[in-house]
Amino acid sequence: xxxxxxxxxxxxxxxxxxxxxxxxxxxxxxxxxxxxxxxxxxxxxxxxxxxxxxxxxxxxxxxxxxxxxxxxxxxxxxxxxxxxxxxxxxxxxxxxxxxxxxxxxxxxxxxxxxxxxxxxxxxxxxxxxxxxxxxxxxxxxxxxxxxxxxxxxxxxxxxxxxxxxxxxxxxxxxxxxxxxxxxxxxxxxxxxxxxxxxxxxxxxxxxxxxxxxxxxxxxxxxxxxxxxxxxxxxxxxxxxxxxxxxxxxxxxxxxx
Amino acid sequence: xxxxxxxxxxxxxxxxxxxxxxxxxxxxxxxxxxxxxxxxxxxxxxxxxxxxxxxxxxxxxxxxxxxxxxxxxxxxxxxxxxxxxxxxxxxxxxxxxxxxxxxxxxxxxxxxxxxxxxxxxxxxxxxxxxxxxxxxxxxxxxxxxxxxxxxxxxxxxxxxxxxxxxxxxxxxxxxxxxxxxxxxxxxxxxxxxxxxxxxxxxxxxxxxxxxxxxxxxxxxxxxxxxxxxx
Numbered sequence: 342x343x344x345x346x347x348x349x350x351x352x353x354x355x356x357x358x359x360x361x362x363x364x365x366x367x368x369x370x371x372x373x374x375x376x377x378x379x380x381x382x383x384x385x386x387x388x389x390x391x392x393x394x395x396x397x398x399x400x401x402x403x404x405x406x407x408x409x410x411x412x413x414x415x416x417x418x419x420x421x422x423x424x425x426x427x428x429x430x431x432x433x434x435x436x437x438x439x440x441x442x443x444x445x446x447x448x449x450x451x452x453x454x455x456x457x458x459x460x461x462x463x464x465x466x467x468x469x470x471x472x473x474x475x476x477x478x479x480x481x482x483x484x485x486x487x488x489x490x491x492x493x494x495x496x497x498x499x500x501x502x503x504x505x506x507x508x509x510x511x512x513x514x515x516x517x518x519x520x521x522x523x524x525x526x527x528x529x530x531x532x533x534x535x536x537x538x539x540x541x542x543x544x545x546x547x548x549x550x551x552x553x554x555x556x557x558x559x560x561x562x563x564x565x566x567x568x569x570x571x572x573x574x575x576x577x578x579x580x581x582x583x584x585x586x587x588x589x590x591x592x593x594x595x596x597x
Numbered sequence: 598x599x600x601x602x603x604x605x606x607x608x609x610x611x612x613x614x615x616x617x618x619x620x621x622x623x624x625x626x627x628x629x630x631x632x633x634x635x636x637x638x639x640x641x642x643x644x645x646x647x648x649x650x651x652x653x654x655x656x657x658x659x660x661x662x663x664x665x666x667x668x669x670x671x672x673x674x675x676x677x678x679x680x681x682x683x684x685x686x687x688x689x690x691x692x693x694x695x696x697x698x699x700x701x702x703x704x705x706x707x708x709x710x711x712x713x714x715x716x717x718x719x720x721x722x723x724x725x726x727x728x729x730x731x732x733x734x735x736x737x738x739x740x741x742x743x744x745x746x747x748x749x750x751x752x753x754x755x756x757x758x759x760x761x762x763x764x765x766x767x768x769x770x771x772x773x774x775x776x777x778x779x780x781x782x783x784x785x786x787x788x789x790x791x792x793x794x795x796x797x798x799x800x801x802x803x804x805x806x807x808x809x810x811x812x813x814x815x816x817x818x819x820x821x822x823x824x825x826x827x
């Protein structure tokens with residue numbers, strides 16, 4: 342029997358609290374079980390339902406925005422299994438096989454690429470004092486994850502195990518790299534914009550801003566070497582603070 | 598008035614804190630959203646925006662991958678905004694200096710968020726076992742309840758981080774502010790510029806894109822020249 346749209350909506354809504362019980366031992370396992378339960382209840386009952394439920398409380402971990410894709414495919418497999426078909430791959434094995442690569446793709450695409458990209462674009466508005474920049478950020482960022490959460494859940498359910506091919510065909514890892522590259526370009530433009538505007542406000546020669554690239558590349562190198570961001574912040578803030586005091590003293594001395 | 602501000606901050610801290618991991622993950626927990634939201638509720642949206650701009654990129658490169666827990670930039674942003682509004686009222690001052698100072702004081706306390714978040718996740722470790730026991734008893738509702746219990750531990754972690762950062766700030770800032778206020782006027786705008794740039798540099802250093810520095814320099818140079826020429 343196919344799941345009604347109400348059951349699927351119920352499951353989809355439960356994905357919004359997928360990580361409520363995130364823990365070090367089983368990660369999203371309990372959350373995945375919680376989300377799928379309305380579907381499992383439609384397929385099984387009595388002791389069979391309890392036996393299936395026991396299987397789902399184990400370890401599970403993937404990217405939260407890609408979990409609906411895995412869940413859709415798993416529901417399709419459960420549906421077939423409940424109807425008497427034997428899936429080509431064991432359902433638990435399928436979960437295990439896809440979870441880690443999907444997690445890597447999701448982390449690179451959403452956390453590593455889309456988030457800095459959306460932040461970079463929104464900060465252009467924020468620096469100009471545009472109070473709605475938060476909303477710009479939320480809209481820019483959430484369009485893609487909500488699309489993934491909704492469309493991929495439907496596709497996973499429609500295609501079952503074949504949904505893996507869909508991920509491969511659309512070369513999501515390549516998209517992750519392109520998004521990261523776009524983020525770097527936007528952050529470059531944002532940095533230039535902030536430096537240029539600041540020098541303009543201070544009535545300083547704006548070409549001086551090009552020199553900013555040197556300390557930034559040095560800081561990027563230090564970050565790559567594992568130097569703590571906090572140390573960089575405090576050392577630079579202290580240097581600027583001391584330079585400010587020194588400069589104020591020099592100006593005072595010149596005016597005397 | 599101050600109590601009301603602190604409580605409103607706590608409400609935002611709870612909502613945004615849950616968004617970090619446990620609920621939705623629509624990114625209302627990002628400093629660029631959480632800080633202006635706090636500022637707006639306290640009647641000072643621009644202070645929140647200033648904190649959000651300075652904070653947004655600083656720890657963005659620390660990814661919440663697997664069991665890795667980044668420092669709690671959400672609670673730092675919210676607490677720094679509440680403190681900045683409080684300091685501005687207490688000393689009847691305006692301008693960006695209080696926001697900058699409050700952020701610099703509260704930043705290291707963001708590391709405490711990692712501790713509280715770690716404790717919440719450790720507490721949640723026993724929930725799957727309790728869910729299994731509930732299933733053995735034939736109670737699926739009981740198993741579902743165990744999952745929802747996790748929300749409580751994440752809520753406690755978010756509020757604890759907020760309270761500790763706020764408490765630390767309230768103890769330190771009123772004493773240090775009169776000492777540093779005058780000196781900060783000469784350098785605050787430069788430090789405000791430096792913070793997001795440090796964040797960008799850290800992202801560049803860790804983003805794992807080949808030729809990231811070349812791409813960044815080309816983009817920076819092009820944008821700079823365009824603005825210079827136009």
